[in-house]
Amino acid sequence: MTRSQSMQPQSAVGAPVARVDGRLKVTGSARYAADHGPADGIEGVVHAVLVEATIGRARITGVDTRAAEELPGVLAVFHHGNAPRLPYRDNPFPDSINPPGERLRAFQDDRVRFFGQPVAVVVATTPETARHGARLVEVRYAAERVGTDLAAGTPGGEPETYGRGDVEAGLRSAEVRLEMTYRTGRNHHNAMEPHAIIARWEGDRLTVWEKTQWVADPRNELAAAFGIPQESVRCLSTVVGGAFGNGGRTWVHSVIAALAAREVRRPVKLVMTRKQLYSGVGYRPAYEYAVRLGSDRSGRVTAMAHDVRGETSRYESHADDMALGRMLYTTPHVAQTVSLVPLDVNTPTWMRGPGWSTAAYALECSMDELAHELGIDPIELRLRNEPESDPATGSPFSTRRLRDCYAIGAREFGWDRRNPTPGATRDGDRLIGTGFAAGAYATERMNAQAYARLDADGRVVVQSATSDIGPGTATSMSQVAADASACRWTPCASTWATRCCRPPRSRRWPGRWRASARPCRTRATCCAPGRRPRGHRPGLTASRRRPGRVVVRDGWLSVGTDPGRGETYPQLMGRNNRSHLEVIGSYEPPEESGFSMYSYSAIFAEVAVDARLGLVRVRRMLGVFDAGRIINPTLADSQAHGGMIGGIGQALLEHTITDHRDGRIVNADFAGYLLPVSADVPDVRAIYVDGEDREADPIGVKGLGEIVIVGVAPAIANAVFHATGRRVRELPITPESLLG
Template sequence: MKVLNNITGVATTRVDGRKKVTGTAPYTAEFNPANLVHGYIVNSTISTGTITKIDTTKALDVAGVREVFTHENAPLSVKINADYSDPMAPPGSPFRPLYNDQILYNGQPIAMVVADTFETARYAAGLIEVAYNTSGKSTTNIKDNLDRAFTDDDLPDPPKPRGNAKKAYQESEIKIEAAYLQPREYHNPMEPFATVAQWDADEERFLIYDKIQGVASSQGYIAGIFNMEKEKVRVLSEFVGGGFGSGLRPQYQLFFAAMAAKVLNLPVKVVMTRKQMFSFGHRPACFQEFKLSTDKNGKLTSIQHKAYGETSQFEKYTETIVDWSGLMYACENVELNYKLVPLDVYTPNDMRAPGGTTGMYGLECAMDELAVKAGIDPLELRLINYAEKDQNEGKPFSSKELKACYSRAAEKFGWKNRKAEPRSHKEGHTLIGYGMATGVWEALQQKASAKAIFTAEGHLTVSAATADIGTGTYTVMAQIAAETVGLPLEHVTFKLGDSTLPKSPIEGGSWTVSSVGSAVKMVCVSLREKIYARAQETHPELFAESMIEDARFEKGELSIRDGRAVSFMEILNADERKSIETSVNSEPAENRDNYSCYTHSCVMVEVHVDEDLGMIRVPRVVNAIAGGKIINPKTAESQILGGVTWGIGMAIEEEGMMDDREGRIMNANLAEYHMPINADVQEIDVIFVEEKDEIVNPLGAKGLGEIGMVGTAAAIANAVYNATGKRIRELPITLDKLL
């Protein structure tokens, strides 16, 4: 059996691209069922205390207002026996909107006006008067509260210490100690969170359009809150305007829309404002401490890495921050620690490369500091300590072409032209610096299901309840299906974003291609077998004696060795059965457990810093990636370009500015919360190095959603040091820190 269709591995334009650029791809907030009413949410202005009075009289007097929901009139049914957990909820008690008068964080949703128009609801929302009793001091600064850090059984253990890091550090002559601080960051996908909820009172069913990275997440959440069978909650989310992790958990507008739709028995739309996009999960602020040492040859003798991440007062959100330090480099003495600091903030949420971009920012800056201390080129230091196997688990890698990443990036970038001495490369007022870092991300695979229906008209529809958050899922899955079955891409449709479709993991962790893609491949292999079996019945003269292994599936035809062929359509139309349908459940192969599966990268950047004014520009980035087989080089490159752009933002711009007096975020808008704009993003070269991997999954493909970001911020910080001689250990590196 051979497949000659070369569809994967070929740069392919998005199948949904035309819909998106012509505005015909419907996003959640664009659904307008008959009799729709609109909700507008009011948020708290204190971070800790209680609501003593909430006066909705004036709001209710506004013509067109249907109802104002507060904790005082929220239905009991969402308080008693209601389960607010969702598949991604960390240990703790999930936030319950309108549950009582308690305020747990500044920006907490405390009321919603429902009115005939959005404008009326917004106007009336401004007329609600709230009085608070502020109890005690608001605690929102991680650095000031390290003494409250804790660890307990709910936290995953970091890898066990190996060797004796403290002793080795003490005995080493070449060593560094450094601490790094990074602020809260907010996801801010282009599309704000939105829900359109419809309640069918007769059938007691919900139909919900929701912005989410996996419909199962919203479905489970709503079923838990309203004590319903999941099957009675249908969630649709066919187009998502960016997620970056913010949609891994349902957001509060979903609760409000569903609750109001049920109580009022009317379709309700709730769309968050941009300001409200700063009122829930975010990348946690993090403080990290490193101690590294080497011998005189640059061989690492010890790694100590301690990280403090923030969490809320009601859930214990954790990230994998320190594990990378035990994984990345060959070192016999390693000690890793991770603690949480509970603050009066909403629970943090996974944000692009969660933990990885944080931990590797610290580790790769510390490695740069060590390289300077040891007088060794930073790239050379990485090569000296290259890990041939997973240092934490003692397992071999399923594949690791990181050395190729280093050499390809160095060649493309011109790393050999780097001047080791800081401030030694200058043109006019511009200080020029080169920096590099390693990137790594876990190549995960989850269980996933998929279904294929091949109709007598020759059209194949494959489906799974996954999401396309702008990553290219629609396109990549159609490519895998078309290639496997042997059809032109135009004859394949992939369906997603509907909770009635086969179960699929949430879209996150860079695992969608690996998990859903494997299921799609498997279901198409199964379909191929069914086509062949059918052909044996409908065309015995051709196939009765042949074996599927000898057959070819290509260009919509099934052919055998002697070249005789029959089209799929002919086979399907040969009798009354017509279409063929098949489903599969896929899961990671057992053999995978014997290996460590990771995506790797090498990022090299050039920065320009104005010697007097401190302004930083990033004119050039080279990112070389080892990500297994690249299914669609075009969408894959876009993922890396996006990741690098995020890294630029993390390094020099992004910061949720919290006024710790009230625990209130002060730059909750896109004018003042700076993230990269076009002028920030200049030349980015993406290189995919050849990497064969027969372990990771049947596709040999690893995920690419996060890896482009990991390492980028460290490479920029290191380049800034190379340019200026200043080691800025607090992100973002804004110009004031360089003056």
């Protein structure tokens, strides 16, 4: 079945086919978590609305629910004073992605750990009544001093460290030394679809329709919270309206919905408001990233010290992977410390390109500063530090086509037309600058399982325990399945739409970092019946021959030496009286592959800066990606453009702002939290370097969904420097940072 072993022609993979679910989505008939109802067997659903803490750190001294409970239609109000105690078994990695610590529990104590924490839930027969009731709940607090400012916080515990060589000696002996600290603001995922869940109990069995990136996680977390077997929980997720990492773990509101459903003995629907998403689920944490860099005059980086501080909650330690600085350049002396600063905030989580995009900002801006200091072209500086093998492990790279990315990008972007002098290119009131940054993202592989069935009508159905968070998983998986079964690919959304997840039997991983297509993460797919090639004769049955010699093309099975004689899958099954054939395939990555596997990016940005008014506008951007094999270029562009636009937001606009007096987020809506709009995104283009990675996985994919944001923010920041001669070391780059 794998491409590296297959004689089969590959025709569906690589084709820019449209999404199989595109029509459903644009006509509004795709059903997201909260859209499910009677058609799905959910009868008598009632509605839950959360009551959030309006204080950053406190002990709850009283909850007055009388006014809410007197409201006609209110069924119940739950809070720490009346909610049942839940068993809350441990549910550590890898059954979950819960970080170390003690997760936030549903009304199990009187502590307020952060502003906006759910402290009660109102259940009512209509959403309006529940919302009204939630307003009427009065919570009294004994306030405590709150600490939410990363700059003022103290690291908890020992930092994570990495080292090779002797960085202090390396820095001492370096001909050129630079020291900078970069800061990044907190970002929120802000997917279009809010987190939402419908929970229904049947006896001690729980079914949830849930927004998730990984259907096993709600199953495992809810089973752990309620102390029931994992087999007693079923999680259904068909389409997801964007997640960007925030659907990776199962948050407390899902437990609250299930708790409420169990108590009121009705299915309960809980849809979070936009505002609640800023404190109820995770975010990309703020960081301070200090860099010390040592180099010789020729641009050979000899030493790099990275000291990183990131925010986390007081109850869990979320750590992003800051490994980029260890593997991107050949630097002999490298030291890293990564400290977490516990604050009175909710726990952060992974957000697109987690860790790597933050590290790329610091590392790639520092490389740009060095290039300027040395008078070396920024791309040439990277080439002088390009490793032949992974400098962190010594292992060979499975594939590393970063030089190709640089060369293709420089040519397509017109890098050689650049005047290297900062602040020297002007267009009216605007200064024009171009910037460059590289990036990498680890190719992570996890166990996975898929069920495939070939029906008598020639249709192929593939199922796996995953959800489609937007990259077009059902589409790309159907392409892989079409080629694997040598059937002709035709879109067949109905099959996709009616097949929900099969809860996996073994623990597995969401593969959420992956590219737009991988077999292990796709739920269901299909392709059309086989067709006899024109002019070919039926006859000799393929099955009597040695299977290894059977060739299938467009669903036509024949023997290699005589392609004219053969039969279709339906004929083969009909002759054998089989209604279907089925198989469960599983994939387990080798423990030690012996290779270092990463996706790579080279990002080029051109900005126009109105320096008098502090306005930065991206004029054009090019990303060149080495992501292994591209299953579907149209879906890949969707990922790449979205990731790069996210990078514009990270660089120039997105910033969750906390009022440190009480821990309140002051811009918890789309008016205050600025995302790029169309006018901010003039010209974004992606190019994929040809090739596959046979070491990465059986289909040669390294992953695209994350790498597409890694390097975008530093490319823009470097372009702003090139335009203005001014180095802003904080994201987002605001007008005020460029004034004066």
